[in-house]
Amino acid sequence: MTLDKYERVWLTAVGGLIGSFMAALMVAYLIFDIRLPTFEARVDPANLSSTMFANLGVKKRAENAYDVVMLAKMWVFDAGKDGGSAGAPPVIRIPRGSRVTFYVTSLDITHGVYVEDHSINLEIVPGQIARQSIPFNRPGEFRIICNQYCGAAHQGMYGTIVVE
Amino acid sequence: MLKNERWLVGLHILSAFFALFWGALMGPFQTFHRSPAFVAAFPNSTIPIFSYYYQALTAHGVLNALFFTTMFITGISYYVAWRSFDRPLVGIPLAWVAYVLELVGLIAIFVVLLNDPQRSAVLFTFYPPLVAPPLFYIGLVLLVVGSWLGLLVVFLTYSAWRKENKTARIPLAPFGVMANYIMYFLASLGVAVEVLVLLLPASLGLIQNTDPQLSRALFWFFGHPVVYFWLIPAYVSWYTMLPMQSGAKRVFSEPLAKVAFLMLMIFSVPTGIHHMFADPGISSTWKAIHTVFTLMVAVPSFMTAFNIGATLEIAGRNRGGKGLFGWMFTQKWSDPVVAAQLMGMLQFITGGITGLINASAQINTVVHNTSWVPAHFHQTVGGAVALTYIGILYWILPMIRGRALYSKKMALAQVYTWGFGMTMFGHTLGEAGLAGVPRRTLSGLSPYLSEAATYWLNANAISGVILLVSVILLYANIVLTLFASKEPVTEGGYTVTKGDPTTPAILERWGLWIGVAVFLAFLVWTIPFIDAINLTEGFQILRYSPAGPAPLK
Numbered sequence: 001m002t003l004d005k006y007e008r009v010w011l012t013a014v015g016g017l018i019g020s021f022m023a024a025l026m027v028a029y030l031i032f033d034i035r036l037p038t039f040e041a042r043v044d045p046a047n048l049s050s051t052m053f054a055n056l057g058v059k060k061r062a063e064n065a066y067d068v069v070m071l072a073k074m075w076v077f078d079a080g081k082d083g084g085s086a087g088a089p090p091v092i093r094i095p096r097g098s099r100v101t102f103y104v105t106s107l108d109i110t111h112g113v114y115v116e117d118h119s120i121n122l123e124i125v126p127g128q129i130a131r132q133s134i135p136f137n138r139p140g141e142f143r144i145i146c147n148q149y150c151g152a153a154h155q156g157m158y159g160t161i162v163v164e
Numbered sequence: 165m166l167k168n169e170r171w172l173v174g175l176h177i178l179s180a181f182f183a184l185f186w187g188a189l190m191g192p193f194q195t196f197h198r199s200p201a202f203v204a205a206f207p208n209s210t211i212p213i214f215s216y217y218y219q220a221l222t223a224h225g226v227l228n229a230l231f232f233t234t235m236f237i238t239g240i241s242y243y244v245a246w247r248s249f250d251r252p253l254v255g256i257p258l259a260w261v262a263y264v265l266e267l268v269g270l271i272a273i274f275v276v277l278l279n280d281p282q283r284s285a286v287l288f289t290f291y292p293p294l295v296a297p298p299l300f301y302i303g304l305v306l307l308v309v310g311s312w313l314g315l316l317v318v319f320l321t322y323s324a325w326r327k328e329n330k331t332a333r334i335p336l337a338p339f340g341v342m343a344n345y346i347m348y349f350l351a352s353l354g355v356a357v358e359v360l361v362l363l364l365p366a367s368l369g370l371i372q373n374t375d376p377q378l379s380r381a382l383f384w385f386f387g388h389p390v391v392y393f394w395l396i397p398a399y400v401s402w403y404t405m406l407p408m409q410s411g412a413k414r415v416f417s418e419p420l421a422k423v424a425f426l427m428l429m430i431f432s433v434p435t436g437i438h439h440m441f442a443d444p445g446i447s448s449t450w451k452a453i454h455t456v457f458t459l460m461v462a463v464p465s466f467m468t469a470f471n472i473g474a475t476l477e478i479a480g481r482n483r484g485g486k487g488l489f490g491w492m493f494t495q496k497w498s499d500p501v502v503a504a505q506l507m508g509m510l511q512f513i514t515g516g517i518t519g520l521i522n523a524s525a526q527i528n529t530v531v532h533n534t535s536w537v538p539a540h541f542h543q544t545v546g547g548a549v550a551l552t553y554i555g556i557l558y559w560i561l562p563m564i565r566g567r568a569l570y571s572k573k574m575a576l577a578q579v580y581t582w583g584f585g586m587t588m589f590g591h592t593l594g595e596a597g598l599a600g601v602p603r604r605t606l607s608g609l610s611p612y613l614s615e616a617a618t619y620w621l622n623a624n625a626i627s628g629v630i631l632l633v634s635v636i637l638l639y640a641n642i643v644l645t646l647f648a649s650k651e652p653v654t655e656g657g658y659t660v661t662k663g664d665p666t667t668p669a670i671l672e673r674w675g676l677w678i679g680v681a682v683f684l685a686f687l688v689w690t691i692p693f694i695d696a697i698n699l700t701e702g703f704q705i706l707r708y709s710p711a712g713p714a715p716l717k
Binding site: 130156 | 178186190218282285286291293294360375376380381416417440441442445446447448449451452455456457459460462463466467470471474524525526528529530533534576599602603604606607608609611612614623695698701702704705706708709710711712713715
């Protein structure tokens with residue numbers, strides 16, 4: 001078995017390309033600490049009253065640091081009183097320049113959380129708490145969209161984040 | 165031609181295309197109903213046959229991605245084993261049982277989808293706690309068991325051939341088929357456990373609870389390798405059938421093709437967590453490790469790109485192509501069998517690049533579960549795989565039927581409308597995804613679409629019209645070839661029955677490579693599974709139907 005000259009060049013280039021992709025991803029992971037969602041905690045959807053999800057809404061943790069505790073269910077996001085009237089798509093207000101940590105779980109089936117123009121994308125798997133933290137630096141209105149199929153009225157499940 | 169083999173191959177391939185007909189027909193109507201302009205213009209229109217959007221989407225996924233592919237692969241694997249080992253298949257009765265199981269599975273899926281559209285709309289990933297009626301899972305189990313029996317027939321035939329050819333190298337085509345089946349069998353154990361232990365009992369009411377995170381892990385143990393299960397037969401065609409069809413005679417480097425098949429077999433399974441990058445119950449460390457293997461599995465595809473490119477260059481030069489690029493223009497662009505595969509390869513360039521983007525853990529956050537993802541896999545499975553299978557159909561159907569293809573022109577029009585339509589589909593749906601459109605969503609009714617999202621979804625519906633024309637051309641030609649074609653075809657087709665003797669013997673030591681594949685699978689899946697299994701806090705989630713928020717009783 002002999003390796004053609006051009007094939008050797010090609011394979012070397014491919015090795016370099018894939019190798020540099022891996023290196024870039026590892027640098028992002030290890031040095032810049034850009035990590036994907038990781039194991040947070042389990043939660044029983046039947047007993048949310050004894051968990052952090054008993055108290056939904058926007059919580060100020062420190063200057064420019066907020067937690068958004070939200071429940072996803074067929075077919076609304078529930079952010080408590082801070083999200084506006086119950087049953088309607090929530091509107092969450094956040095001051096510009098804050099870092100927001102989302103804590104989301106599901107009451108029933110799998111949902112998703114995606115925020116327009118921001119690096120947050122979570123599967124909301126029942127029985128698990130999903131957590132992701134992102135900065136909101138630009139003012140504007142951004143939609144929170146359920147991006148995991150959740151049954152008959154999935155297409156209408158959304159909310160809004162207003163960065164003021 | 166051997167009678168049993170001919171019928172087996174013919175029936176599998178026609179049944180596969182029967183499944184594809186109903187599945188593919190849904191696709192264009194889905195693009196229409198995702199388009200806000202279409203929904204505004206025709207607010208009362210429904211999708212034909214599977215009239216509820218998510219029922220149609222489930223049919224589209226299950227019939228195209230599971231039944232079309234698996235039944236086609238079973239048929240083409242029989243064909244390759246029979247023609248390349250140059251002997252009758254061993255285990256013909258088993259092969260017939262396999263066919264009947266797959267066919268009954270297909271019928272079961274039609275019955276459940278048509279009878280119970282709301283409850284069976286769990287899509288082709290059937291994530292719990294959504295639970296479909298039992299018949300849905302029974303249909304899938306029959307399909308998988310049938311495919312296992314098909315695998316057995318291929319390996320029995322190989323072992324008979326090996327006894328007759330003790331020192332010969334395995335011909336390239338069955339080598340690819342065998343590597344594919346080994347990888348598929350290993351991967352399918354995940355989904356088999358998920359369906360038999362968790363989902364079917366939940367659907368039958370034997371257990372009241374599910375564990376969604378564990379189910380997702382088991383599903384994706386299978387879910388990513390299965391896309392390579394669909395792709396490898398297309399590679400087999402590019403490596404072993406296209407060289408003859410295009411005029412190159414033989415592939416540029418057979419040993420490297422075998423290395424590529426082995427790499428696909430080994431690196432397909434340890435990658436599945438890249439579908440769960442956004443999952444809460446999987447540690448970010450294991451997400452990073454699976455990222456590395458996902459990038460590794462791109463290497464055999466890059467090797468294939470070179471090998472097939474070089475083979476096509478030989479073909480083009482044989483046909484008078486000159487200079488650096490001239491050989492590209494002297495390909496058989498007007499032969500539907502070749503043109504379909506070439507269009508498939510062009511799709512695979514964008515499909516492959518978008519795949520690398522999806523695999524890049526952090527970048528995945530931007531596109532995960534947006535319509536970018538179906539845009540990607542319609543370039544790979546809807547483009548490269550489907551077009552190659554269609555090319556194979558145009559080549560094999562006349563041989564099996566004994567009659568020439570009814571219309572070459574119709575076939576060419578079909579290939580180019582599919583290629584162009586799917587490219588436009590991919591581009592528009594990908595742009596929509598970047599504008600925030602979620603995947604698997606009846607977006608035409610969504611209240612939250614941005615202006616850009618609306619524009620791209622409307623453009624996407626235009627690609628649906630082109631693809632609908634292509635589907636009609638494809639099936640008109642199949643029916644006319646079967647029943648109206650008069651011109652006889654004398655037997656021809658696949659003839660390479662010898663493996664390249666310079667192939668290193670170590671490449672054919674299946675035991676060794678199966679060991680490596682199993683070892684790697686254990687290495688990168690054991691801990692994520694242990695993390696996902698929690699006997700005290702897991703298995704607490706009630707069962708739901710997609711129809712509404714009340715748990716199932």
